[in-house]
Amino acid sequence: xxxxxxxxxxxxxxxxxxxxxxxxxxxxxxxxxxxxxxxxxxxxxxxxxxxxxxxxxxxxxxxxxxxxxxxxxxxxxxxxxxxxxxxxxxxxxxxxxxxxxxxxxxxxxxxxxxxxxxxxxxxxxxxxxxxxxxxxxxxxxxxxxxxxxxxxxxxxxxxxxxxxxxxxxxxxxxxxxxxxxxxxxxxxxxxxxxxxxxxxxxxxxxxxxxxxxxxxxxxxxxxxxx
Amino acid sequence: xxxxxxxxxxxxxxxxxxxxxxxxxxxxxxxxxxxxxxxxxxxxxxxxxxxxxxxxxxxxxxxxxxxxxxxxxxxxxxxxxxxxxxxxxxxxxxxxxxxxxxxxxxxxxxxxxxxxxxxxxxxxxxxxxxxxxxxxxxxxxxxxxxxxxxxxxxxxxxxxxxxxxxxxxxxxxxxxxxxxxxxxxxxxxxxxxxxxxxxxxxxxxxxxxxxxxxxxxxxxxxxxxx
Numbered sequence: 001x002x003x004x005x006x007x008x009x010x011x012x013x014x015x016x017x018x019x020x021x022x023x024x025x026x027x028x029x030x031x032x033x034x035x036x037x038x039x040x041x042x043x044x045x046x047x048x049x050x051x052x053x054x055x056x057x058x059x060x061x062x063x064x065x066x067x068x069x070x071x072x073x074x075x076x077x078x079x080x081x082x083x084x085x086x087x088x089x090x091x092x093x094x095x096x097x098x099x100x101x102x103x104x105x106x107x108x109x110x111x112x113x114x115x116x117x118x119x120x121x122x123x124x125x126x127x128x129x130x131x132x133x134x135x136x137x138x139x140x141x142x143x144x145x146x147x148x149x150x151x152x153x154x155x156x157x158x159x160x161x162x163x164x165x166x167x168x169x170x171x172x173x174x175x176x177x178x179x180x181x182x183x184x185x186x187x188x189x190x191x192x193x194x195x196x197x198x199x200x201x202x203x204x205x206x207x208x209x210x211x212x213x214x215x216x217x218x219x220x221x222x223x224x225x226x
Numbered sequence: 227x228x229x230x231x232x233x234x235x236x237x238x239x240x241x242x243x244x245x246x247x248x249x250x251x252x253x254x255x256x257x258x259x260x261x262x263x264x265x266x267x268x269x270x271x272x273x274x275x276x277x278x279x280x281x282x283x284x285x286x287x288x289x290x291x292x293x294x295x296x297x298x299x300x301x302x303x304x305x306x307x308x309x310x311x312x313x314x315x316x317x318x319x320x321x322x323x324x325x326x327x328x329x330x331x332x333x334x335x336x337x338x339x340x341x342x343x344x345x346x347x348x349x350x351x352x353x354x355x356x357x358x359x360x361x362x363x364x365x366x367x368x369x370x371x372x373x374x375x376x377x378x379x380x381x382x383x384x385x386x387x388x389x390x391x392x393x394x395x396x397x398x399x400x401x402x403x404x405x406x407x408x409x410x411x412x413x414x415x416x417x418x419x420x421x422x423x424x425x426x427x428x429x430x431x432x433x434x435x436x437x438x439x440x441x442x443x444x445x446x447x448x449x450x451x452x
Contacts, residue, residue: 112437113339124440156410179415183350184382189411203250211338212438214350 043210058140136154181220237264271435284366313344407446
């Protein structure tokens with residue numbers, strides 16, 4: 001079961017319009033317009049990824065996640081289901097969103113502010129790299145699920161198609177800079193590059209990072225090589 | 227009544243030792259060692275500044291703030307007293323620290339994460355520039371105090387002595403960059419410069435900004451002109 005297909009993102013429409021404009025005016029387009037895809041910067045609020053087994057333990061045998069919102073990356077969605085995250089100080093976050101589809105590992109992604117408030121000492125990790133990360137307990141309507149590891153702060157990263165990687169001159173595992181404008185202008189100097197044929201060009205930063213730079217839909221953002 | 231005089235800051239001792247070392251080795255010191263003062267970067271958690279009248283309304287007639295911790299800027303201190311901040315959604319923060327001494331205006335400084343959680347739409351402002359900023363209600367043991375304005379997100383800023391301003395080639399109201407290293411390396415591109423003879427060289431960022439760049443006492447930081 002999939003959520004309704006997402007409409008084209010505002011950035012995609014703007015990118016197509018700009019290309020057409022420069023072409024019709026017969027003027028050389030700036031670099032951002034020559035890029036194969038528009039740059040989308042999104043803030044990821046705290047969330048988790050779960051295995052089918054974890055979902056069944058938390059929500060009952062045979063339970064399937066119900067997609068409620070398509071994310072920008074194809075096939076990815078926010079599920080209707082949330083869990084309660086119980087931290088080492090017995091403090092809880094009661095509405096931790098599950099992002100689907102299910103994966104083959106369990107992972108909780110927190111901003112540092114969340115982690116401090118719950119008492120987790122979170123390392124900065126690439127998604128999926130969870131060896132020697134903190135454990136936690138999750139609670140759902142059908143029961144508890146103990147995660148022996150997997151609580152991380154996701155490294156700020158950019159998803160991209162090989163065409164984007166070629167345009168920016170980077171490869172999987174490289175770092176780039178993201179320059180953010182506005183009244184709280186800030187440059188992220190270690191933006192991890194993740195390349196896959198299935199990826200659309202999208203930067204993911206967490207709520208601390210998004211709030212620190214005051215990101216809004218109008219904030220100008222630019223991806224730069226190191 | 228003043229708190230116990232602060233010991234020299236670790237950065238001041240290190241700066242003095244580095245100067246001595248380069249002098250004794252008869253080697254040209256790097257720029258950071260030639261600087262008149264060491265760079266100290268501190269995270270300001272949410273707090274408020276109050277007038278004597280507000281303190282009396284909240285804590286009772288004749289009440290004086292009790293200093294419990296000296297801050298790096300001479301004469302500034304964290305008071306023993308906290309107030310409860312009531313936001314527009316009737317959500318509260320129950321331990322908002324008062325920083326002393328009293329000022330001639332009332333101001334609440336929040337990180338954007340705090341502001342969103344309480345429902346304030348906070349503008350980014352220099353401290354003291356509070357015209358047309360949100361109102362709030364404070365609660366203390368002796369009563370309520372209504373602030374008609376003064377809830378802000380403080381612009382990231384650097385306090386400096388005129389000697390520092392001269393060294394870095396900046397003046398009051400200019401902007402500088404603060405380059406922060408480490409696994410979440412980040413550059414603050416609009417660091418407001420505040421110059422006064424009484425100021426020690428110190429950057430103030432809020433908890434969102436400090437958590438976004440993962441600031442710890444070991445994190446390398448460098449102040450750069452634009």
